[in-house]
Structures are given as C-alpha cells and as structure tokens.
Amino acid sequence: xxxxxxxxxxxxxxxxxxxxxxxxxxxxxxxxxxxxxxxxxxxxxxxxxxxxxxxxxxxxxxxxxxxxxxxxxxxxxxxxxxxxxxxxxxxxxxxxxxxxxxxxxxxxxxxxxxxxxxxxxxxxxxxxxxxxxxxxxxxxxxxxxxxxxxxxxxxxxxxxxxxxxxxxxxxxxxxxxxxxxxxxxxxxxxxxxxxxxxxxxxxxxxxxxx
Amino acid sequence: xxxxxxxxxxxxxxxxxxxxxxxxxxxxxxxxxxxxxxxxxxxxxxxxxxxxxxxxxxxxxxxxxxxxxxxxxxxxxxxxxxxxxxxxxxxxxxxxxxxxxxxxxxxxxxxxxxxxxxxxxxxxxxxxxxxxxxxxxxxxxxxxxxxxxxxxxxxxxxxxxxxxxxxxxxxxxxxxxxxxxxxxxxxxxxxxxxxxxxxxxxxxxxxxxxxxxxxxxxxxxxxxxxxxxxxxxxxxxxxxxxxxxxxxxxxxxxxxxxxxxxxxxxxxxxxxxxxxxxxxxxxxxxxxxxxxxxxxxxxxxxxxxxxxxxxxxxxxxxxxxxxxxxxxxxx
Numbered sequence: 050x051x052x053x054x055x056x057x058x059x060x061x062x063x064x065x066x067x068x069x070x071x072x073x074x075x076x077x078x079x080x081x082x083x084x085x086x087x088x089x090x091x092x093x094x095x096x097x098x099x100x101x102x103x104x105x106x107x108x109x110x111x112x113x114x115x116x117x118x119x120x121x122x123x124x125x126x127x128x129x130x131x132x133x134x135x136x137x138x139x140x141x142x143x144x145x146x147x148x149x150x151x152x153x154x155x156x157x158x159x160x161x162x163x164x165x166x167x168x169x170x171x172x173x174x175x176x177x178x179x180x181x182x183x184x185x186x187x188x189x190x191x192x193x194x195x196x197x198x199x200x201x202x203x204x205x206x207x208x209x210x211x212x213x214x215x216x217x218x219x220x221x222x223x224x225x226x227x228x229x230x231x232x233x234x235x236x237x238x239x240x241x242x243x244x245x246x247x248x249x250x251x252x253x254x255x256x257x258x259x
Numbered sequence: 260x261x262x263x264x265x266x267x268x269x270x271x272x273x274x275x276x277x278x279x280x281x282x283x284x285x286x287x288x289x290x291x292x293x294x295x296x297x298x299x300x301x302x303x304x305x306x307x308x309x310x311x312x313x314x315x316x317x318x319x320x321x322x323x324x325x326x327x328x329x330x331x332x333x334x335x336x337x338x339x340x341x342x343x344x345x346x347x348x349x350x351x352x353x354x355x356x357x358x359x360x361x362x363x364x365x366x367x368x369x370x371x372x373x374x375x376x377x378x379x380x381x382x383x384x385x386x387x388x389x390x391x392x393x394x395x396x397x398x399x400x401x402x403x404x405x406x407x408x409x410x411x412x413x414x415x416x417x418x419x420x421x422x423x424x425x426x427x428x429x430x431x432x433x434x435x436x437x438x439x440x441x442x443x444x445x446x447x448x449x450x451x452x453x454x455x456x457x458x459x460x461x462x463x464x465x466x467x468x469x470x471x472x473x474x475x476x477x478x479x480x481x482x483x484x485x486x487x488x489x490x491x492x493x494x495x496x497x498x499x500x501x502x503x504x505x506x507x508x509x510x511x512x513x514x515x516x517x518x519x520x521x522x523x524x525x526x527x528x529x530x531x532x533x534x535x536x537x538x539x540x541x542x543x544x545x546x547x548x549x550x551x552x553x554x555x556x557x558x559x560x561x562x563x564x565x566x567x568x569x570x571x572x573x574x575x576x577x578x579x580x581x582x583x584x585x586x587x588x589x590x
Contacts (some may be wrong), residue, residue, distance in 0.1 A: 132450075133451040236417050237544065240504070246469075
C-alpha cells in the first residue's frame, strides 16, 4: 500500500486532472470529503489518499506519514524539508511576484516594508537587492497591504492579474514561476521505486508534468 | 513562586520509561561495540572553534553554537564527534598503534530551524575505525552499523549506499560552457528532478531513476571499478542481513562531490571522500544515522591515515516506537 497526500485548495483540481490524464486515481471521487480514502489501482495493493492542507503536506511527506504528494513550489520554498521533487505539473502554473502601487522597485539604499505570506522566500529575494526590507508576515489578503499602505511592496502569487487590476496594483517583477510539484519521501523512493517511477513516467508521457 | 517546566526549543528531558528505554538501547549498543573490540573515547562538550574553522562549510558554521568565553577564547558546543576525535588524534597518530577502533557516545548540539521532528540536541553513539585501508574497513564498519540498527529498528531497516565523487565526471561533463552549473545540477540530481537533469545530461537520468548509471563506464575510469566493488559489498551485506533492505543509489549522494567545483554543494557532513551511507528505520522510515570514509579529513589535519566511521541518533532510532510516550519535550 502506498500513501499519496493530495492538497486541498487551488492545486487539487489541477492534480486530479493530471493524475487522471496519466490513467491514475480514476476510481477516486472523494476529493476533500474524507480524510483518508483507499482507491483501487491496477498494479498496486491500492492507494491510500490523504487530503491535506498545502502548508502541512511537506511535513507529512518528510516524516514518511505519506509516501508522496503534490504541493505548490511556493509552499516548498518556505517549508522545504528533505524531499525529492521529481516533477512539476504543467497546468495551473502561476507566478510569485513583487507587487506595489507603482511599477517601480524601491530605490538603491532604500528601506521599505514588504508584506507576504512567504517570509523565507522574501528574505532570499531581498538578500540579492540593493534595497532593504522589513518583512511583514501576513496570512492572507496580501494585496491589501500595499493598497492601504501597511507596506510599500508585497510578494504574492499572481495568477491572472485580475485582483491586482481591480485594486489598482501592479506586478513589478516576477520572482519565480510557481507550479504544483510531485514530491516523494526519500526513504519511500527507495522502497516503492518501481511504482513511483511508473507514475512519474505516466505523468510525463501524458504531458501533464515535466 | 511557580516554576515553569518549559524547556528551550529543540531539547528534551527524558523521564521514567523513556529514560530507561534510551539507556537500555545505549547499553546494548555499547556492549556490541566493545564486543567488536572498540574502546571508548570520552570527549568534551566544549572545544575551541579555531581548529574547525577551515573544515566548516557555511551550512556547518550556521548550525554550530558558538560563543566567546570569559577569557576571550572563541568556543563551540560539540556539533559533530568525528572532526573532534580526528583533530585530537591527528597530532598523536605517530605514537599510536594502528589500527585503532574507537567508539563514542554523548550529545551533539546543532542549531535547526524550529520544525516538528528537528531537535537541536541529539544523543549519538558512533564508531571510528582508523588505519585499515580499503574495503575491509568499510565492510567491518557497515556490518557493525547494521548489527547496531537491527534490534532497535525491529527489522525495518533501509540502508542506502553510495560513494563520494561517483557522479563528478558526469556532472562536470554536463556542465560544459553554456550548460548547467555543476553544483546546481548535483542538487537537482539529489532531488531527483527529472526535467533539469534531462536537459543537462540524459546519461544522468538513469542514475536519477534507478540509482545506477546505464553503463558503469559512464562514471569514468576511476569511479566505474569502485561502483563494482560497492555492489559486491552490498551483496555481501545483504546475504548477512537478509531483513535489511540495502540499495546502492548514487543520486542519493550526488551532493558529495570531490571536485572543488562541486564542493559548494557538499552535504551536511562534507568530509566523506569514499564510501558513504545512511539508514532509515522504523515504520516511518526516519533517518537514523549514517557514515562513510573520511581519509581526507585527517589529511587536512596533517595526518595520513585511512578512516571510516558511523554514528547513530538514539532518539531517532527509538522514535518510531509507540512506547516512547512520556518524553517531555519543549514543543
């Protein structure tokens, strides 16, 4: 039996579509309803599907509670445990971007406040800049921070840019592309290598991940 | 006045049954090591920082607890037994009879970001074998490592074997001008990232998928025969420890490069320069310890001697067992 952790939220649909295109998880319909569902799968003793929040998922995989899972690269950048990341799903990609009220980055030598849900990533971004920033960690509605002047800039996910446009905010710079990543526990990869390589091959062949 | 029982982040107090279990496991390991002819080395918890400065990677430096003593000396809490023992033995080696078989036990303290399962204080038991070159020493240390693991892990053991520098040639060939940075490519191999590896070097893809190259010759004239002898060692150990799962996976140790262009991506314990291994144990497949060959550590300390060793974290070895319920931790 192999245990797969699926993300709740925006990456779930993308993940299920990708796995189904690869001929996997076709018998799974309990998305988000049950904590733990056993799905019959050819070539396996069954897959135990675990439904987890994005931010918790890497910990479950790192500790071997789940053998593998799918989680956004934005989250991995914050809570990156010692995980294997064989694939990134092609659909549902977005960007992690610096946003603000104007298109301009802070001036060299300047000091600003930067609002974000991603403090570790923000620190790495700021470390390479000629300006400094006090990181203001928020848990949601990041775009409100520059809008209401809690911070001069924000670092957040941009998907279509519509929310930004509606709030008269602009995307100043893309920092990273964000993708849902297929992650695997280091020991599980040794134990279930044949099955996991089969899944990886099928996801690649279906051109839903690379 | 009420006194809080809270402890600093990352340390734990063991009381009653959990203390008893840890001591039992420790006594069993010590009996095993002494039975195999290893003598105990008792090392201080504090040492000067200076002897280690040149040996530390940036990551290693960050995890050390360093401070200035009242007399102005820079000191560090013990973060790793192996370099401490090596630096104490290196100046004395000429006067000692080889081979030397030593074991140690005690705490190491390393700074870790606050996260579940990441303690800052670990109780380690380990062994070092000095003065026997080649496979005989590697085989002895691995047999001891597996024998130490077996009863505590109740048979559920996965040991992954590799050797430092195995992929250097493939990584450096892939990183010709205009191609990927070899250290970044090594990190991608270690994380089994298919797309960047396929773009940079299709020959590395087999290593990512299976742990081994399609043809041993792909590794180059130095590494190819070493792979053959490692596979033979794996088979010898598998016959002796049928309950353990033993795999050779070169991608697992892709960060353990020997070429200076790859050294920036060195693993957490970057001194391994030959066989390297680690183990996962228990139902949760927790990383419990590892080891390898580290002759070059002694060379950097001015001594020539063959050296192989391993260490085990007792907390982690016992963590997979439900009986460990009365462990009082800070979190």
